[in-house]
Amino acid sequence: MSKILVIAEHDGKKLNQATARCVTCARQIPGGAVTVAVFAADPAAVAAQAAQLAGVQEVVTVAAAHNANALAAVLAPQVVALAADYSHVLAASTAFGKDLLPRVAALLGVPQISDAMSVEGAHKFKRPTYAGNAIVTLEAPADRKLVATVRSASFEAAAGGGSAPVRAVTLAAAVPSHTRFVSISAATSDRPDLASAPKVVSGGRALASKENFDLIFKLAEKMGAAVGASRAAVDAGYAPNELQVGQTGKIIAPELYVAIGISGAIQHLTGIKDAKTIVAINKDAEAPIFEVADLGLVGDLFQIIPELEKALAK
Amino acid sequence: MRKILVGVKRVVDYNVRVRVKPDGSGVITDGVKMSVNPFDEIALEEALRIKERGEAAEVIAVSVGPDDAQQQLRTALAMGADRAILVKTAELVEPLTAARVLLKVVEKEQPELVIVGKQAIDDDAAQTAPMLAALWDRPQATFCSKIEIQGGSARVTREVDAGLETIEVDLPAVFSADLRLNEPRYVKLPDIMKAKKKPLDVIELGSLGLSAEPGLKPVLTEPPKPRSKGVMVKDVAELVDALKKKGLVS
Numbered sequence: 001m002s003k004i005l006v007i008a009e010h011d012g013k014k015l016n017q018a019t020a021r022c023v024t025c026a027r028q029i030p031g032g033a034v035t036v037a038v039f040a041a042d043p044a045a046v047a048a049q050a051a052q053l054a055g056v057q058e059v060v061t062v063a064a065a066h067n068a069n070a071l072a073a074v075l076a077p078q079v080v081a082l083a084a085d086y087s088h089v090l091a092a093s094t095a096f097g098k099d100l101l102p103r104v105a106a107l108l109g110v111p112q113i114s115d116a117m118s119v120e121g122a123h124k125f126k127r128p129t130y131a132g133n134a135i136v137t138l139e140a141p142a143d144r145k146l147v148a149t150v151r152s153a154s155f156e157a158a159a160g161g162g163s164a165p166v167r168a169v170t171l172a173a174a175v176p177s178h179t180r181f182v183s184i185s186a187a188t189s190d191r192p193d194l195a196s197a198p199k200v201v202s203g204g205r206a207l208a209s210k211e212n213f214d215l216i217f218k219l220a221e222k223m224g225a226a227v228g229a230s231r232a233a234v235d236a237g238y239a240p241n242e243l244q245v246g247q248t249g250k251i252i253a254p255e256l257y258v259a260i261g262i263s264g265a266i267q268h269l270t271g272i273k274d275a276k277t278i279v280a281i282n283k284d285a286e287a288p289i290f291e292v293a294d295l296g297l298v299g300d301l302f303q304i305i306p307e308l309e310k311a312l313a314k
Numbered sequence: 315m316r317k318i319l320v321g322v323k324r325v326v327d328y329n330v331r332v333r334v335k336p337d338g339s340g341v342i343t344d345g346v347k348m349s350v351n352p353f354d355e356i357a358l359e360e361a362l363r364i365k366e367r368g369e370a371a372e373v374i375a376v377s378v379g380p381d382d383a384q385q386q387l388r389t390a391l392a393m394g395a396d397r398a399i400l401v402k403t404a405e406l407v408e409p410l411t412a413a414r415v416l417l418k419v420v421e422k423e424q425p426e427l428v429i430v431g432k433q434a435i436d437d438d439a440a441q442t443a444p445m446l447a448a449l450w451d452r453p454q455a456t457f458c459s460k461i462e463i464q465g466g467s468a469r470v471t472r473e474v475d476a477g478l479e480t481i482e483v484d485l486p487a488v489f490s491a492d493l494r495l496n497e498p499r500y501v502k503l504p505d506i507m508k509a510k511k512k513p514l515d516v517i518e519l520g521s522l523g524l525s526a527e528p529g530l531k532p533v534l535t536e537p538p539k540p541r542s543k544g545v546m547v548k549d550v551a552e553l554v555d556a557l558k559k560k561g562l563v564s
């Protein structure tokens with residue numbers, strides 16, 4: 001039997017949806033019992049949300065002042081201590097999970113599977129490599145602990161309605177003081193979250209200025225969509241870094257993805273391959289984005305966006 | 315600080331359209347352009363800038379890989395690294411192996427800082443920095459977009475999903491470079507000539523008492539499922555109609 005430990009990601013108040021997707025992956029592991037671990041200063045609220053995820057058998061909480069902010073160097077020895085009773089340790093392949101789990105794997109002396117995209121067996125997973133251009137099936141040794149990050153875009157979020165018991169644990173693990181949290185500057189907005197929004201409107205280099213990029217924000221607002229951006233748009237300062245979509249930004253799987261003035265470099269496409277419907281608007285009919293688009297429109301975005309807004313207002 | 319160690323991986327160039335071998339045993343690399351992993355170039359650039367600010371004395375480029383990785387180390391030397399070390403193996407190098415090798419080099423060289431790319435664009439694993447930091451029992455700062463050295467510690471800005479996080483770490487530490495940390499310099503011809511005379515040590519991985527045998531067995535490599543062919547619409551009205559039919563706009 002597999003005993004699977006999923007490390008919850010949260011901001012102290014809210015459980016991240018990526019964790020609910022990770023739970024879905026965990027549930028697909030044959031013979032698996034799923035436990036969610038919440039490390040926090042005060043885990044109660046997040047633990048209550050984790051307990052509601054369908055298929056979760058137990059939630060364990062580790063309350064400690066040093067867990068107020070997620071620092072990999074502080075969390076890793078605690079995860080290792082907790083992992084003693086489990087066969088698998090999983091976390092979402094977000095900035096949080098990518099920072100933490102390799103540290104855990106190395107402390108455990110095992111290799112890690114990054115970005116698991118499908119479960120092929122208790123120790124066998126598929127994952128994308130080369131910006132999604134080659135899918136590799138990897139088999140991990142069955143007699144070792146398996147550590148993996150889970151590609152959120154490949155799994156639906158676990159439904160609610162569960163009522164798993166919550167158990168508080170105290171860990172003996174020594175935590176280091178060599179790493180200290182200073183601050184986080186998170187853009188607070190009431191816009192939908194890029195990672196989990198069902199609709200996303202993205203802008204590229206073609207927007208040509210920060211002011212013009214407002215066109216993307218306005219269109220997104222009208223459509224109830226989150227905003228994304230290509231690397232070129234982020235590098236040029238038109239959009240903040242957390243909006244970058246792609247191999248080295250966010251990997252997303254919305255119902256609708258609208259790419260405006262984005263050429264469709266492989267590094268960008270790998271971030272949107274799992275979108276249900278891709279719309280491309282580009283003035284160059286040869287742009288590679290049209291090779292993956294379900295609906296393509298050739299034309300000048302500065303004409304098309306206002307027309308689109310008008311048509312949507314009707 | 316005396317030394318900064320930088321990881322340099324030889325990877326398929328980012329402009330190459332990678333193809334899977336028909337027998338599913340991997341991807342085609344024969345005759346394909348190979349380069350320094352772009353994130354490692356950024357890591358090296360940062361190390362060079364720290365040195366040029368007078369905050370470090372020496373920058374050492376280290377690669378774990380095939381004999382041909384000497385080419386990428388020569389590029390690193392041309393960019394400005396003082397010397398280079400290749401830890402040679404013909405096996406495919408897993409991140410845990412790379413971290414174990416780098417730890418050996420760290421133990422020998424005693425750097426105050428190790429900078430590597432946040433991920434390599436071949437396996438996209440993003441593991442080496444945290445794994446090395448764990449094995450070395452030192453701080454890590456992954457996905458760095460700003461690094462300020464402050465004597466025995468450093469203040470680092472990290473690109474995280476919510477925005478930008480700032481942490482402070484004691485040195486020695488391991489950092490991983492994100493895209494916006496800097497823009498790497500171009501290599502000039504005279505630098506390539508100069509680089510030929512810089513020291514490049516080649517050591518066999520086995521001589522470090524390590525094995526490169528992978529812990530994860532690649533069972534099959536296959537191309538991704540293609541998306542079904544889309545349609546071109548002629549104007550905005552047609553686009554909105556199509557979206558309405560799919561129930562994506564009201």
Ligand SMILES: Cc1cc2nc3c(=O)[nH]c(=O)nc-3n(C[C@H](O)[C@H](O)[C@H](O)COP(=O)(O)OP(=O)(O)OC[C@H]3O[C@@H](n4cnc5c(N)ncnc54)[C@H](O)[C@@H]3O)c2cc1C
Nearest residue numbers: 204205206230231232246247248249261262263268283301
């Ligand atoms: C290591 C590495 C990692 C990377 N990671 C990422 C990543 O995570 N995400 C990412 O996006 N990129 C990434 N890139 C960069 C990627 O290779 C491309 O450079 C980038 O995606 C290009 O952005 P773009 O499409 O906005 O710009 P361009 O490629 O310059 O495309 C602009 C497009 O706009 C069109 N256009 C111009 N004017 C108009 C107009 N008026 N109306 C309509 N269309 C117009 C043009 O025809 C063109 O197709 C990475 C690159 C490297 C090397």
